[in-house]
Amino acid sequence: MHVLHILNHVLEAGNGIVNVAVDLACLQAQAGCKVGVASAGGGYEKLLMQHGVKHFKLDQTRKPIELIEAARGYRAIVREFDPDIVHAHMMTGVVLASTLRFQSKYALVSTVHNEFQRSAVLMGLADRVIAVSKAVADSMVRRGIPEQKLRVISNGTLGSPRTYLLKECVPVTLKHPAIVTVAGMYKRKGIAELIAAFAQIAVDFPTAQLYLVGDGPDRELFEVQARNTPVSDRIHFERFQPQPQRYLMAADIFVLASHRDPSPLVIPEAREAGCAIVATHVDGIPEALDGGKAGILVPAADSHALAAALTELLNEPPILHAWKDKARQNIERLTATRVHQETLAVYDELAMREDS
Numbered sequence: 035m036h037v038l039h040i041l042n043h044v045l046e047a048g049n050g051i052v053n054v055a056v057d058l059a060c061l062q063a064q065a066g067c068k069v070g071v072a073s074a075g076g077g078y079e080k081l082l083m084q085h086g087v088k089h090f091k092l093d094q095t096r097k098p099i100e101l102i103e104a105a106r107g108y109r110a111i112v113r114e115f116d117p118d119i120v121h122a123h124m125m126t127g128v129v130l131a132s133t134l135r136f137q138s139k140y141a142l143v144s145t146v147h148n149e150f151q152r153s154a155v156l157m158g159l160a161d162r163v164i165a166v167s168k169a170v171a172d173s174m175v176r177r178g179i180p181e182q183k184l185r186v187i188s189n190g191t192l193g194s195p196r197t198y199l200l201k202e203c204v205p206v207t208l209k210h211p212a213i214v215t216v217a218g219m220y221k222r223k224g225i226a227e228l229i230a231a232f233a234q235i236a237v238d239f240p241t242a243q244l245y246l247v248g249d250g251p252d253r254e255l256f257e258v259q260a261r262n263t264p265v266s267d268r269i270h271f272e273r274f275q276p277q278p279q280r281y282l283m284a285a286d287i288f289v290l291a292s293h294r295d296p297s298p299l300v301i302p303e304a305r306e307a308g309c310a311i312v313a314t315h316v317d318g319i320p321e322a323l324d325g326g327k328a329g330i331l332v333p334a335a336d337s338h339a340l341a342a343a344l345t346e347l348l349n350e351p352p353i354l355h356a357w358k359d360k361a362r363q364n365i366e367r368l369t370a371t372r373v374h375q376e377t378l379a380v381y382d383e384l385a386m387r388e389d390s
Contacts, residue, residue: 035118035385036115037118039055039058039071040108040122041055041122041124042074044056045076046077046078047077051147054147054189055123058377059087060081061370061374062377065374070087071088073090073091074094075091078196090111092111093107094130104126117138120140121377122142125154129159132160142162143162143163143381144160145163145166145187146164146165148294149177157174158180161183164184164380166187167297167321168318169296170296170318188373189297190367190370193370197279198279200307205284208243208285211241212243213243215245216281217247219249219250219252220251223295224334225246225252226259227291227336227340228291228337228340229259231340232244232341235341236268238345242268247278282307287310288300288307288311289344291314295316295317296317301313301322305328305361305365305368308359308362310329313330313331313332315333
């Protein structure tokens with residue numbers, strides 16, 4: 035089977051959509067598929083090459099001249115690679131692959147990650163639409179995507195070709211108790227509420243520290259917010275880290291305070307590392323936490339509820355350790371291999387349809 039993945043870039047920058055696509059491409063190549071990736075390029079090109087995945091340069095910048103060139107480039111890639119499956123992970127890619135299919139024999143698959151974006155409905159142009167959580171699938175149905183097109187394949191990242199095995203990672207040295215988040219520095223990730231919650235509890239826990247791992251366009255806003263608290267010296271901006279597991283292994287509590295989050299890859303990593311987890315009850319987060327059995331769920335955009343959960347964990351060491359144990363249970367399904375196998379099943383389904 036010839037599989038062509040199409041996405042905007044393959045930058046090694048913590049982008050979950052890119053990470054999922056790179057995992058799939060590498061694992062599919064290991065399984066014997068002929069795999070290509072079309073994108074503007076980035077740091078993962080070397081990893082793709084190591085796994086036998088061919089990278090095609092394709093700039094999909096959304097400007098008229100660049101899109102005309104992208105259309106020409108895409109058609110050339112299809113002629114050369116002759117894919118059986120084109121798997122689009124971002125909106126521009128699915129539009130290109132759908133409108134330029136013509137007489138090409140390939141089936142088109144899309145994966146919906148950020149369904150809250152208005153343009154996500156365009157992912158329905160594909161023959162099959164993979165939703166990364168049941169919450170995403172339900173949302174897409176409400177937005178008019180036919181249910182028979184949808185398949186739910188929840189994200190899993192354990193054993194990813196991109197990362198070291200946990201036993202090979204060395205934890206960073208943190209001050210304790212250490213509260214850690216690993217998230218893009220975006221308002222929708224709830225960083226402002228996390229900083230506010232930490233400021234609320236910091237007086238009662240004078241040795242507690244907050245570590246913010248990640249980068250993004252709103253980082254400076256959060257840095258200003260942190261400086262305006264009386265505990266700014268205990269709030270640490272760690273920027274993007276290529277091995278966030280090192281922070282998770284050293285954390286006492288992991289927090290994901292997102293306002294929207296379809297199926298965060300960091301939840302499986304935090305569970306594998308044995309963190310006590312506090313996360314918001316939105317989108318695919320409850321599914322990733324076994325409905326709240328593997329982590330404490332709190333309302334989104336509520337710093338007081340977040341502070342209350344942190345206070346309980348820090349006040350009661352037995353409760354903290356109990357939640358660490360719960361996080362490690364039932365993680366076998368959270369693997370990249372399972373995602374790969376379920377995705378191949380979607381491809382096979384389309385191939386059988388073409389043969390019939």
